[in-house]
Amino acid sequence: MKEVQLPSGAILKITLSPFAVAKELFQAVSEEAKILKLNAEMEIDVNLIKDIVATGLASKKIEACIWECMKKATYNGLKITDETFEPEQARQDYLTVILEVAKENIMPFTKSLFAQYGDILKKAIPGQA
Numbered sequence: 664m665k666e667v668q669l670p671s672g673a674i675l676k677i678t679l680s681p682f683a684v685a686k687e688l689f690q691a692v693s694e695e696a697k698i699l700k701l702n703a704e705m706e707i708d709v710n711l712i713k714d715i716v717a718t719g720l721a722s723k724k725i726e727a728c729i730w731e732c733m734k735k736a737t738y739n740g741l742k743i744t745d746e747t748f749e750p751e752q753a754r755q756d757y758l759t760v761i762l763e764v765a766k767e768n769i770m771p772f773t774k775s776l777f778a779q780y781g782d783i784l785k786k787a788i789p790g791q792a
Contacts, residue, residue: 669756678735685768688728
């Protein structure tokens with residue numbers, strides 16, 4: 664279980680979602696990432712980060728998958744529901760919650776990719792070799 668203190672001071676506790684639920688999120692993110700047409704020569708700047716975040720936030724499919732994953736998380740000890748973010752103070756936590764829940768459920772799928780293709784990625788990204 665991962666614990667994160669949110670901007671409002673609330674505590675988010677994330678438990679890994681079941682494999683099928685987390686895999687569906689990973690697939691939805693992968694599908695949406697194809698739209699970005701990323702390549703090794705791209706400069707990582709604020710515009711690229713903005714495009715990645717905007718693509719994820721605009722996707723109803725990604726949002727639905729994240730809400731499924733949030734069923735295994737708590738906000739100040741309570742299950743997360745639509746009402747969780749009704750108070751104005753809680754709304755500042757919404758983006759952090761979805762990013763943390765998504766990261767916690769997607770990262771286990773990518774660990775082996777980085778290990779297996781680390782040398783190739785270093786060679787493909789200038790200045791990383």
